[in-house]
Amino acid sequence: MGSQLVKITKKKDRTLVAVQGAMTVANAAELKERFLEAFAPGRDVELSLAGVTEIDATGLQLLCSCHRTSVERGMGFKMKQESESLVEVARTAGMYRLKGCVVDAEGTCIWLEPNERVTR
Amino acid sequence: MSDDFAQAFKDEARELLADLEEALLEMEENPEDLAIVGRVFRTMHTIKGSGAMFGFDDIASFTHNVETVYDLVRNGALAVSRELVDLSLAARDRILAMLEASESGVPADPALNEKVIARFRAMVPAPVESQDADPVEEDGAEDPPEALVTYRIRFKPEAETFSTGGNPLALLRELQELGPCNIVAHTCNMESLDRLEPERCYLFWDIILTTAAGRNAIEDVFIFVEDSCELNITVIDDGTRQEQGTYKKLGEILIERGDLTPGQMDELLGRQKRIGELALEAGLVDAAAINSALIEQQHVKEVRQERQSQVQSQEATSSIRVSAEKLDVLVNLVGELVTVQARLSMVAQELKKHAELVSVAEEVERLTNDLRDNALDIRMLPIGATFSKFKRLVRDLSGELGKTIEMTTEGADTELDKTVIEKLNDPLVHIIRNSIDHGVETPAEREAKGKPRTGNIHLSALHSGDSVLITIRDDGAGLNVDAIRAKAVERRIIPANAEMSDREIWQLIFAPGFSTASKVTSVSGRGVGMDVVKQAIEGLRGSIDVKSEPGRGTSITLKIPLTLAIIESLLVQIGKDRFVMPLSMVDECILLTEKEMEQNHGRDILLVRERIVPYVPLRQMFRIEGKAPSIQQVVICQLEGKRVGLVVDWVIGEHQTVIKSLGRMYQQVVGMSGATILGDGSVALILDVPAIMKAAEEAG
Numbered sequence: 001m002g003s004q005l006v007k008i009t010k011k012k013d014r015t016l017v018a019v020q021g022a023m024t025v026a027n028a029a030e031l032k033e034r035f036l037e038a039f040a041p042g043r044d045v046e047l048s049l050a051g052v053t054e055i056d057a058t059g060l061q062l063l064c065s066c067h068r069t070s071v072e073r074g075m076g077f078k079m080k081q082e083s084e085s086l087v088e089v090a091r092t093a094g095m096y097r098l099k100g101c102v103v104d105a106e107g108t109c110i111w112l113e114p115n116e117r118v119t120r
Numbered sequence: 121m122s123d124d125f126a127q128a129f130k131d132e133a134r135e136l137l138a139d140l141e142e143a144l145l146e147m148e149e150n151p152e153d154l155a156i157v158g159r160v161f162r163t164m165h166t167i168k169g170s171g172a173m174f175g176f177d178d179i180a181s182f183t184h185n186v187e188t189v190y191d192l193v194r195n196g197a198l199a200v201s202r203e204l205v206d207l208s209l210a211a212r213d214r215i216l217a218m219l220e221a222s223e224s225g226v227p228a229d230p231a232l233n234e235k236v237i238a239r240f241r242a243m244v245p246a247p248v249e250s251q252d253a254d255p256v257e258e259d260g261a262e263d264p265p266e267a268l269v270t271y272r273i274r275f276k277p278e279a280e281t282f283s284t285g286g287n288p289l290a291l292l293r294e295l296q297e298l299g300p301c302n303i304v305a306h307t308c309n310m311e312s313l314d315r316l317e318p319e320r321c322y323l324f325w326d327i328i329l330t331t332a333a334g335r336n337a338i339e340d341v342f343i344f345v346e347d348s349c350e351l352n353i354t355v356i357d358d359g360t361r362q363e364q365g366t367y368k369k370l371g372e373i374l375i376e377r378g379d380l381t382p383g384q385m386d387e388l389l390g391r392q393k394r395i396g397e398l399a400l401e402a403g404l405v406d407a408a409a410i411n412s413a414l415i416e417q418q419h420v421k422e423v424r425q426e427r428q429s430q431v432q433s434q435e436a437t438s439s440i441r442v443s444a445e446k447l448d449v450l451v452n453l454v455g456e457l458v459t460v461q462a463r464l465s466m467v468a469q470e471l472k473k474h475a476e477l478v479s480v481a482e483e484v485e486r487l488t489n490d491l492r493d494n495a496l497d498i499r500m501l502p503i504g505a506t507f508s509k510f511k512r513l514v515r516d517l518s519g520e521l522g523k524t525i526e527m528t529t530e531g532a533d534t535e536l537d538k539t540v541i542e543k544l545n546d547p548l549v550h551i552i553r554n555s556i557d558h559g560v561e562t563p564a565e566r567e568a569k570g571k572p573r574t575g576n577i578h579l580s581a582l583h584s585g586d587s588v589l590i591t592i593r594d595d596g597a598g599l600n601v602d603a604i605r606a607k608a609v610e611r612r613i614i615p616a617n618a619e620m621s622d623r624e625i626w627q628l629i630f631a632p633g634f635s636t637a638s639k640v641t642s643v644s645g646r647g648v649g650m651d652v653v654k655q656a657i658e659g660l661r662g663s664i665d666v667k668s669e670p671g672r673g674t675s676i677t678l679k680i681p682l683t684l685a686i687i688e689s690l691l692v693q694i695g696k697d698r699f700v701m702p703l704s705m706v707d708e709c710i711l712l713t714e715k716e717m718e719q720n721h722g723r724d725i726l727l728v729r730e731r732i733v734p735y736v737p738l739r740q741m742f743r744i745e746g747k748a749p750s751i752q753q754v755v756i757c758q759l760e761g762k763r764v765g766l767v768v769d770w771v772i773g774e775h776q777t778v779i780k781s782l783g784r785m786y787q788q789v790v791g792m793s794g795a796t797i798l799g800d801g802s803v804a805l806i807l808d809v810p811a812i813m814k815a816a817e818e819a820g
Contacts, residue, residue, distance in 0.1 A: 025282045028318035036313050057288050061310065061322055069312040092296065093289055094303030094325055097411045111307075 006034035014044040014076075020051035023059030031062055039069055044076035052082075055089050064095075067110045079110050129174040130219055131441065136163050137216055142508045144208050145515065151200035160208070161190040167215065178233075179218050185237045186211045189244055198243065207243075209512070211236050268299075268332050270357035270423050272416060274377070275342070276324035276350040283319050286345060292325065294341045299331035302419045304412035326377075326412040328356070328419040357420045373413040379405050444538065447499055454488075454495040455686060455778035461488040462776070462799035492686060500682075501541055503581050503590070504532030509545075510552055514577055517556045524573060525560050530580035536588050540680055543660055544590070547653040551592045551676055552577060554650065559596030559674055569671065571595065587662075587704065588682060593675035599668035601625050608634065623761070626666040630654040658810050661687075661702060661793075663759065689796075691775035691804065692755060692768040695744045698804040700777050700796060701766070705757045705809050709771050712752045726754065726765065735765030736816040738807075741791070757809050764813045779806065790815055 005027060009016040017038045023031060038045050047066065052059075063079065070077030082090075090096060095111045140163045147156045164187040172180035186208065192198040214233050221228040273295070277288050292303055309322045316322075331337065335353060342351055354376075374380040461484055468474070468481035507529045518525040536544070560566075560575035567573055578593045601622055608614045608628045628634060632651040657664050662680040681687065681704065689700040712735075716726060725734050735754050738744075754765035777796040786792070793808035 025319060028282075032313060032316055032318040039313065057321065057323060058282055058318060060305075062313075062316070062318065064307050064310045064322075065313050065316045068310055069314065072312050089289065092292055092303065093323070094292070094305040094327075095307075097304070 005030060008034065008038050010041060014046055015041055016046050016048065018048040018051060022054040023052050023062065024054055024056045025058045028058040028062065031059070035062065035066055039073065039075065042073070042075065044078070045070065047077070047079050048081050049079060049086060050081035050083065052086055055086055057093060060090060060093055060095055063110060067108070071104065071108065077108070077110070126174050129170050129176065130223070132170065133167055133215070133219055136167055137212055138505060138508070139163055140212050141209065141512055144205055144212070145511050147200055148202065148205040154194065157190065157193050157200065161187065161194050164190055176218070176222065179215055182211070182218065182233055182237065183215060185240045189240050192244065204243070207236065207239055211240070267358065268330055268423065268427065269334075269355055270328065270330040270420055271335070271338060272354045272356045272377075273327040273329060273338065274324070274350070274352040275327060277321050277345065278348045279320045281321045281345070281348060284348065286348065288321070288323070288325070291341055291345065292327070295327055295329055295338070298333050298337060298341075299329055300419075300423070302328040302415045304415055306409065306412065308409070326416070328416045330419070330423045356416065357423060370410070370413055370417060373416055374405060374409065377409075377413070379409045379413070447538075451495050451499065454492050457488055458492055458686065458776060458778050459797045459799070461485055463801065466799040496537070496686065499538045500535035501538050502533045502535050503541060504529075506541055506545060506548070507532050507579055510548065510579060513549065513552060514556065517553065521556065523556065523560055523562055523575060525556060525575040525577055527577045527579065530578065531582045534581035534583060534588055536680065537682060540660055543656060544678070544680065547656040547678070548590070548592070550650065550653045555592060555594040555596065555674065559594040561597055584679075587679050590678040590680060591675055593673060595673040598670040598672055598674055599626055599629070599666070600670070604628055626668055629666070630664065687777050687779060689775050689777040689806070690755065691772040692770070693772055694739050694742070694769045695746045697744060698772070698798065698802070699768070699807050700775055700804050701755065701757070701807040701809055703774060705759060707756045707758045707763060710754050710756065712754045712767060714750050728756065733763050733765050734816070735767050736812060737767040739767065739769070741812070757813070759810055759813060762813070764816070766807070766809070766812065777806065
């Protein structure tokens with residue numbers, strides 16, 4: 001069952017992660033474990049969110065935490081295929097920003113405003 | 121200078137009081153509607169506030185007591201009752217009396233004020249009254265509910281919020297519904313996955329919200345989580361600080377929020393960089409904190425710009441207050457201009473060779489017409505304000521007489537010349553009083569007749585050509601033809617054997633000294649009402665029409681010309697003198713030959729399409745010397761259904777007449793209602809057609 005929620009595909013140069021289901025508090029613990037697994041090989045992580053059906057504040061926290069992990073470990077972390085509703089939730093939660101947080105020295109913050117990302 | 125302000129206050133207060141009256145009556149009809157209560161409260165609040173500002177302390181302290189009660193009503197502690205409405209209306213009248221007292225210098229009776237206040241105080245439950253000891257409480261501190269205020273909200277849910285079912289995002293969404301909202305999540309406490317407790321809340325938020333809903337509405341959003349979160353709501357902009365361009369500096373915001381201490385700030389300022397970058401580089405604050413502060417700055421800027429542009433657009437469309445005298449002067453000037461323009465056109469016509477002059481004259485004519493229409497339009501006021509005054513009248517009088525009557529209105533936005541509206545007030549009061557007193561029956565009588573207990577008086581106004589028709593219709597007993605006839609015979613207004621149609625009998629109620637009410641009440645029945653009405657309406661060059669159906673009600677229609685200043689008229693000539701008569705009364709013009717006059721054997725009548733029309737030879741009436749031409753013209757005028765011809769030498773044509781009133785010495789002259797200046801500079805008298813008809817009738 002767990003494997004259905006998060007699908008991890010290990011490639012040579014990166015690890016692909018796809019979430020299929022709800023990123024809500026009920027799944028938070030499981031998601032955390034699976035994400036940790038994804039970071040374990042030490043390759044850049046690409047997280048596909050196309051299959052996310054629902055997200056709440058814990059889900060957003062997890063995404064943020066993934067980024068932090070990548071910064072700490074010196075790996076790359078990218079989110080892709082966020083659905084519009086996911087973007088909308090993140091916007092409501094005030095996640096999007098002009099500048100990353102203290103740890104984000106490289107400017108890789110996943111919440112940088114899209115136009116801001118283009119200029120970098 | 122201060123007198124100007126005082127006058128401005130008085131003008132404003134009068135308007136507010138009129139509005140208040142309307143709101144109170146509306147409140148009585150919809151006692152549950154808190155929006156109306158709010159309106160009453162705000163009006164009281166404004167009167168109190170500006171009263172105190174301009175030194176009308178009596179009004180301010182009086183109103184304060186009323187306001188206190190309405191504050192309770194607004195908060196649901198008191199219910200709207202008939203007593204409250206009665207009392208409030210009384211209070212409104214007292215305020216008006218105090219206003220007027222300040223003008224006349226005769227103080228308003230303080231005992232009456234005390235009485236009203238005492239009754240208001242009695243309505244206030246005891247504990248509130250003790251608070252009342254401090255009369256300057258809340259003033260200013262209280263935000264008028266409609267003001268847009270910008271708040272900074274720091275919302276930090278406790279760490280366990282998710283496991284206890286908390287959903288911060290739902291709260292944020294609710295906040296967004298209150299108004300323009302900028303939300304910044306602080307991620308500085310986030311942990312990497314190794315240390316992350318997935319069900320713990322690491323995020324907290326700064327929310328910059330601009331809303332008119334007030335602090336309570338914001339607190340309501342957090343009502344279920346207030347014990348399990350840190351919540352800090354601060355007003356950062358309430359629109360009162362209007363200094364241009366003084367947005368808070370980023371550093372100020374950070375210090376205000378406690379993200380940075382003033383000491384740190386000073387140190388940072390010592391270096392020469394932008395404060396945000398400095399703080400960030402120094403590692404003193406989180407980027408999100410800077411981010412959030414920047415967003416706050418931007419948000420406030422936008423809100424203020426929005427407000428500014430709103431103010432500007434309001435200024436652009438709002439009205440300005442101009443004294444009535446200035447308008448009268450303007451209309452007079454326009455009148456003169458119209459006269460001179462007519463002269464110019466005439467001269468241009470005579471000098472046809474100068475094509476350019478003709479075209480200039482035509483252009484001037486066009487512009488003058490536009491100017492005239494616009495100038496007259498400025499003086500147009502909707503009749504609605506007058507209507508709503510009557511609502512009060514109906515309410516009070518019907519209560520006094522033990523009747524239940526509701527008043528309905530229609531066409532309140534119909535516009536009429538300001539002076540006309542003022543002069544209409546008294547006649548309408550008389551008519552409505554009559555309807556209440558004689559027309560509408562008591563509830564018991566109505567029930568016996570199978571009518572609804574509540575009577576109805578319907579006021580309507582509508583445009584019809586160059587006139588306005590104002591109808592006052594009641595659903596009462598209708599005019600009693602026999603009683604009117606008997607009374608008229610008794611009062612020797614008509615001979616006992618007079619043959620009259622119902623219509624003519626109805627008109628008798630306007631005869632001087634006529635009153636059918638057997639008992640004199642304070643409402644009507646002194647027998648002065650209706651003939652005064654008739655005089656007043658005729659003074660406005662209007663007419664009255666009565667219709668009645670026994671048992672179904674009476675309707676009285678006033679036909680009033682739109683304006684008093686300029687009328688369309690017919691220009692006629694007798695000998696060398698020229699006269700004008702209002703075109704609205706003219707039916708047709710026909711020729712009168714000497715032969716026809718002889719056939720009638722000296723009786724002043726003529727046959728028009730098989731109907732006899734009496735005529736008045738104006739040449740004789742005005743004793744104009746000289747001999748009439750062999751073919752004269754008869755202008756047939758219609759008034760109250762009667763047709764009468766006025767014989768003149770010839771009809772010149774239509775003329776736009778600017779009415780000038782006659783000097784005081786000439787106001788007694790029968791047959792003339794004013795004068796006008798013609799294009800060639802000569803004066804023409806305006807014929808008072810109703811008076812001429814009356815005089816001719818009396819002469820037999």
